[in-house]
Amino acid sequence: MLASRSWLSRPFRERSTQIFLGVLLAALAVVTLLNLIVPAGHPLHVSTYTVTLLGKYLSFALLAVALDLVWGYLGILSLGHGAFFALGGYAMGMYLMRQIGDRGVYGDPVLPDFMVFLDWDSLPWYWHGFDMAWFAFLMVLLAPGLLALVFGFLAFRSRVTGVYLSIITQALTFALMLAFFRNEMGFGGNNGLTDFKELLGFDLRSDATRLGLFLASGVALALGYVLCRAIVASKLGRVSVACRDAEARTRFIGYRVERVQLFVFVVSAMLAGVAGALYVPQVGIINPGEFSPIFSIEVVLWVALGGRGTLYGAVIGALVVNYAKTVFTGVMPEAWLFALGGLFVVVTVLLPKGVAGLLASLRRRRDDGAVETPAQGASS
Amino acid sequence: MRTIRSLVQGLLCLIVVSLAAPAALAAPDDDGRALLEALDVDSYAAKGEAVTAIADSGHPQSRAWLEALLDGKLQRQDDGGRFVVVLANRGRHWPVRDALTDEDLGEMSRRDLDRIGINNALRGQLQNTLALLDLHAPAVSARREAARDLLGEVSPSMVEPLNGLVENEADDEVRRLLTQAIAIQRLEQGDVGAVEALSGSLNTSVRSALSAAARSDDAALAKAATEALAGIEQKQKLNDGIQTLYFGLSLGSVLVLAAIGLAITFGVMGVINMAHGELIMLGAYTTWGMQQLLPGQPGLALVLSIPAGFLVAALAGIVIERSVIQFLKGRPLETLLATFGVSLILQQLVRTLISPLNRTVVSPEWMSGSLMINEGLSLTLNRLFVLGFALLVFAGLMLVMRRTRLGLEVRAVTQNRAMARSMGIRATRVDILTFALGSGVAGLAGVALSQLTNVGPNLGQNYIIDSFMVVVFGGVGNLWGTLVAGLSLGVINQVLEPWAGAVLAKILVLVFIILFIQKRPRGLFPQKGRAAEG
Structure with a gap:
C-alpha cells in the first residue's frame, strides 16, 4: 500500500506536472467562473456552447495523452487509437440509448429506435446490462482494454513492431469501421447512436450538465496525465523507454519486452476509451466515423505537433489543432484539409520534436549557451 | 354509329387517295400500300391474313410495320388516308412519320388519327411472326x-x-x-x-x-427430366466456380495494380508513401482529362492516357520525393505522417480545382460488353482487359528490375547504400528514379481503375489500406509476393462474398491478414539473408 502510494505520488513532486496541473485546474476554474458569474452578453462571458466545445477538446487531449504514452514512451505508433476511443464512446452511447427508455420516436420501452426501425423484436445479447451505469462505465474500460489485450498479445508475442504494427493497427480500425457500418451489427449502422436524453439522471441539454461534463473531462485529463506520468517515472516506464530505444538490447538484458509493451498498450487503450466516453455525451452522437483511419492518424498529428514523449506536448497539440480545425471549418472549410496536410508535412520535416521540443531547445539555449545536448529517441 | 362513320370515312379516304396519290407520291409504293390497306379492315381474321401477307412479302419496312402494329402505334389519318407510325404517344400532339416513305411528318393531333386495333389472338400471332422474321x-x-x-x-x-x-x-x-x-x-x-x-x-x-x-405425373418423363437437371446443375456449379474465380482474379488484378507501385517504393526503397492512393487518383484523373481533350474518341484517349498517366504520376512522385521524403530518410514513421499530409493536400487540390463530385470516364466500345463463353458464363471485357494490363505491367516491372541498369542500381542501393555509392552509383539519382517508377506505376493503376469505378477525389483512399495489406501479406521487397498476394486475396474475397456479404468478406480478409502477420511477420515470401535485416 505504501509502495503504491509513493509510486502514484511521485509525479506530484515533478515540476512539470505541478505546472501542468496548476495551469489546467486554473483554466477549469476560470472557465467555470466566466460561465456562471459573468452575465451573458458581457464580452468575457463564456457561453455554454464554448464550454461544451472546450470539453470536447479536453476529451481529445486525453486521447492524445493516451497515444503519447505508447508512441512517445514505448515507440509504438498506433494508427488505430481512434478504435479504442470509439469503443469507449459506443459503450457510453449504449448506456445513454438505454436511458432514453420510452421517450424515443417509436416509444418502445426497451428497444432503441433504430432496432424498432429494423424490426428487431428483442435486444441482442451484448446490449444487456447497459441500462446499469456501473456496468456501462466498466465496459468503457473493458471493451477497449480487451481489444488491446488480444490484439497486443498476438502482435507483441510475434514481435510485430515498427511500420508493420502501424499498418495493422490501421487495418484494425478500418475493419472495425466497416463492421460498425453494418446494420446487422446492432450498433445503429451508419447513423450510429444519437438522440440521447440524460446521463445518470441529469438532462444532457441543461447548462449545468454541460458544465459538469466539461469539468469531468478536465478532471479525467488531469488524472490520466498523472497516471501516465506515474507509469513513465516508474521502473516499468524506464524499461518501456528502453524498449523504445533498443528493443533487442532490452530483451537480451532479460526483460520481458512483450509484457511491458502489452501492459502499456492496454492502459493506453483504456484511457482512450475513457476519452471516448466523455466525448460522446458532449457531442451527442457516436457513429462509425470515429473509427475511420483518418481520425486516428489525425490524433497522431496532435501528438507530433505538440511533441511526442512529453505528455503535456500531446495536450498542447490536441488543443491547438482542434481549435484551428474549429476556426478553419467555420471560416473557410475548403482550406482545412490544406492546412492539416501542410501541418503534417511541416511538423515532420521541420519540427520533429514538436512544440515541446522547440520550447525545450529554447530553454537550453538560454541556460547553457550553444551546447548541444544529445538527442534522445528522436528517430524511431 | 361508329361503323357507319368509319365506313364513310374509309370511302372518303379511298376517293381522296385515288385522286391525290398519283400526284403526291414521287415513287408510289403500291405494293406496300396494298399490304397496309389490307390491315385496315374490321375483321380480325382478315387482319391476321394481312399480317401473314406482310411477313411473307419481304418488304423492307415490314418489320417496322408489324412492331408498330403490335405497340398500337400504326395508325391511319382520318382524312388523308396516310398510314403513319406514331413515334411518341404522349400529350395531344404526337410526332409521326409516314409508314410508307419514312418521311417525317412533324406533329399531328391525336384526334386526326385512327389506331389499327388488334386483339389478343392477333398479338400472339404478331409476336410469333416477329420472332420468325428475326x-x-x-x-x-x-x-x-x-x-x-x-x-x-x-x-x-x-x-x-x-x-x-x-x-x-x-x-x-x-x-x-x-x-x-x-x-x-x-x-x-x-x-x-x-x-x-x-x-x-x-x-x-x-x-x-x-x-x-x-x-x-408421367414417371418416365419425370425421371429423365430429373437426371437431365442434375447434369445441368453440375455444369452450372462448374460455371459458377469459374465465374467466382474470374471475379476474384479481376479484383486481385486491381489490388496488384494498386499495390505493385507500393511494392517498389515501400518494399524496395523502404519509404512508406501514404500518398500512393492519391497518385492512383491522379492517373485516373489524367484519363478523364484526356477524354475531355479528345471528345468522341474514348479509345484513343484511353490509349494515350497510359503514357500520360504514368508521366503525371511519376512527376508528382518526384515532387513529393524532393520536397518531403528526402529529408526523412531512415525515419519511416515520420515519412508515413508527412506523406499522409501530402495525400490530404492532393485530395483537397482535386476537390478545389476540379470538383468534389465523381467524374465518369467513358469506356471505349471495344472494352464494353462481355465475352460469352456459354449461356451460363460470360466474362466482362473491361475486367479482362484490366487483368491483362495488370499482368503486363507486372512483367514490365520485373524486366526493369531484373534486366536493366536502373534495376541493378536500385537493387545495389537497397542492399548496401554506402558500398553502392563508393562503387560510383549516384544513390540520390537512383532514389528519385525508383520513386518516380513506383509512382508512375500507381498512375497506370489509376488509368486502369478509371475503367472499373467512378473517378473521384476519394478514389485513392479506398485502395491505400488494401494496397499496404497486399504488400505486407506478400512480403516486403518481393514483387512476386505482391502478385501472388494480390491475386489470392482477390479470390479469397470473392469466395467469401456469397455467404458472408461484401462488407463482411472484406472484414474477414482484413482479420485474416492481421492474424497471418502474427504468424509470419515478414509475409508470404520473406526476404532472406542480409536484405532481411534492413
Missing part, C-alpha cells in the same frame, strides 16, 4: 439472339415453320438453339424424347421447362 435476318448474331428469345416461347403453330428453318439454317449455334426451342415445346406436350435435346443446356427457360417436366 430468324431470317442476314446477320448471324441477330439470328442467334432471335433463336435464344424463342426458348420457352414456341407455340404449337410455330413448330412447323421452325422445323423448316432448322433444316435450312447454316449456323450451328442457331440450329442448336432452335432445336432446343422446339424440344421445350415437345416437352411441354409430354414427349420424353425431347429431354435428350435439352440436357446440358444452361438456359433458364430450358431449366424451368425441365423442372416442370420433373414434377409431371
Whole structure:
C-alpha cells in the first residue's frame, strides 16, 4: 500500500506536472467562473456552447495523452487509437440509448429506435446490462482494454513492431469501421447512436450538465496525465523507454519486452476509451466515423505537433489543432484539409520534436549557451 | 354509329387517295400500300391474313410495320388516308412519320388519327411472326439472339415453320438453339424424347421447362427430366466456380495494380508513401482529362492516357520525393505522417480545382460488353482487359528490375547504400528514379481503375489500406509476393462474398491478414539473408 502510494505520488513532486496541473485546474476554474458569474452578453462571458466545445477538446487531449504514452514512451505508433476511443464512446452511447427508455420516436420501452426501425423484436445479447451505469462505465474500460489485450498479445508475442504494427493497427480500425457500418451489427449502422436524453439522471441539454461534463473531462485529463506520468517515472516506464530505444538490447538484458509493451498498450487503450466516453455525451452522437483511419492518424498529428514523449506536448497539440480545425471549418472549410496536410508535412520535416521540443531547445539555449545536448529517441 | 362513320370515312379516304396519290407520291409504293390497306379492315381474321401477307412479302419496312402494329402505334389519318407510325404517344400532339416513305411528318393531333386495333389472338400471332422474321435476318448474331428469345416461347403453330428453318439454317449455334426451342415445346406436350435435346443446356427457360417436366405425373418423363437437371446443375456449379474465380482474379488484378507501385517504393526503397492512393487518383484523373481533350474518341484517349498517366504520376512522385521524403530518410514513421499530409493536400487540390463530385470516364466500345463463353458464363471485357494490363505491367516491372541498369542500381542501393555509392552509383539519382517508377506505376493503376469505378477525389483512399495489406501479406521487397498476394486475396474475397456479404468478406480478409502477420511477420515470401535485416 505504501509502495503504491509513493509510486502514484511521485509525479506530484515533478515540476512539470505541478505546472501542468496548476495551469489546467486554473483554466477549469476560470472557465467555470466566466460561465456562471459573468452575465451573458458581457464580452468575457463564456457561453455554454464554448464550454461544451472546450470539453470536447479536453476529451481529445486525453486521447492524445493516451497515444503519447505508447508512441512517445514505448515507440509504438498506433494508427488505430481512434478504435479504442470509439469503443469507449459506443459503450457510453449504449448506456445513454438505454436511458432514453420510452421517450424515443417509436416509444418502445426497451428497444432503441433504430432496432424498432429494423424490426428487431428483442435486444441482442451484448446490449444487456447497459441500462446499469456501473456496468456501462466498466465496459468503457473493458471493451477497449480487451481489444488491446488480444490484439497486443498476438502482435507483441510475434514481435510485430515498427511500420508493420502501424499498418495493422490501421487495418484494425478500418475493419472495425466497416463492421460498425453494418446494420446487422446492432450498433445503429451508419447513423450510429444519437438522440440521447440524460446521463445518470441529469438532462444532457441543461447548462449545468454541460458544465459538469466539461469539468469531468478536465478532471479525467488531469488524472490520466498523472497516471501516465506515474507509469513513465516508474521502473516499468524506464524499461518501456528502453524498449523504445533498443528493443533487442532490452530483451537480451532479460526483460520481458512483450509484457511491458502489452501492459502499456492496454492502459493506453483504456484511457482512450475513457476519452471516448466523455466525448460522446458532449457531442451527442457516436457513429462509425470515429473509427475511420483518418481520425486516428489525425490524433497522431496532435501528438507530433505538440511533441511526442512529453505528455503535456500531446495536450498542447490536441488543443491547438482542434481549435484551428474549429476556426478553419467555420471560416473557410475548403482550406482545412490544406492546412492539416501542410501541418503534417511541416511538423515532420521541420519540427520533429514538436512544440515541446522547440520550447525545450529554447530553454537550453538560454541556460547553457550553444551546447548541444544529445538527442534522445528522436528517430524511431 | 361508329361503323357507319368509319365506313364513310374509309370511302372518303379511298376517293381522296385515288385522286391525290398519283400526284403526291414521287415513287408510289403500291405494293406496300396494298399490304397496309389490307390491315385496315374490321375483321380480325382478315387482319391476321394481312399480317401473314406482310411477313411473307419481304418488304423492307415490314418489320417496322408489324412492331408498330403490335405497340398500337400504326395508325391511319382520318382524312388523308396516310398510314403513319406514331413515334411518341404522349400529350395531344404526337410526332409521326409516314409508314410508307419514312418521311417525317412533324406533329399531328391525336384526334386526326385512327389506331389499327388488334386483339389478343392477333398479338400472339404478331409476336410469333416477329420472332420468325428475326430468324431470317442476314446477320448471324441477330439470328442467334432471335433463336435464344424463342426458348420457352414456341407455340404449337410455330413448330412447323421452325422445323423448316432448322433444316435450312447454316449456323450451328442457331440450329442448336432452335432445336432446343422446339424440344421445350415437345416437352411441354409430354414427349420424353425431347429431354435428350435439352440436357446440358444452361438456359433458364430450358431449366424451368425441365423442372416442370420433373414434377409431371408421367414417371418416365419425370425421371429423365430429373437426371437431365442434375447434369445441368453440375455444369452450372462448374460455371459458377469459374465465374467466382474470374471475379476474384479481376479484383486481385486491381489490388496488384494498386499495390505493385507500393511494392517498389515501400518494399524496395523502404519509404512508406501514404500518398500512393492519391497518385492512383491522379492517373485516373489524367484519363478523364484526356477524354475531355479528345471528345468522341474514348479509345484513343484511353490509349494515350497510359503514357500520360504514368508521366503525371511519376512527376508528382518526384515532387513529393524532393520536397518531403528526402529529408526523412531512415525515419519511416515520420515519412508515413508527412506523406499522409501530402495525400490530404492532393485530395483537397482535386476537390478545389476540379470538383468534389465523381467524374465518369467513358469506356471505349471495344472494352464494353462481355465475352460469352456459354449461356451460363460470360466474362466482362473491361475486367479482362484490366487483368491483362495488370499482368503486363507486372512483367514490365520485373524486366526493369531484373534486366536493366536502373534495376541493378536500385537493387545495389537497397542492399548496401554506402558500398553502392563508393562503387560510383549516384544513390540520390537512383532514389528519385525508383520513386518516380513506383509512382508512375500507381498512375497506370489509376488509368486502369478509371475503367472499373467512378473517378473521384476519394478514389485513392479506398485502395491505400488494401494496397499496404497486399504488400505486407506478400512480403516486403518481393514483387512476386505482391502478385501472388494480390491475386489470392482477390479470390479469397470473392469466395467469401456469397455467404458472408461484401462488407463482411472484406472484414474477414482484413482479420485474416492481421492474424497471418502474427504468424509470419515478414509475409508470404520473406526476404532472406542480409536484405532481411534492413
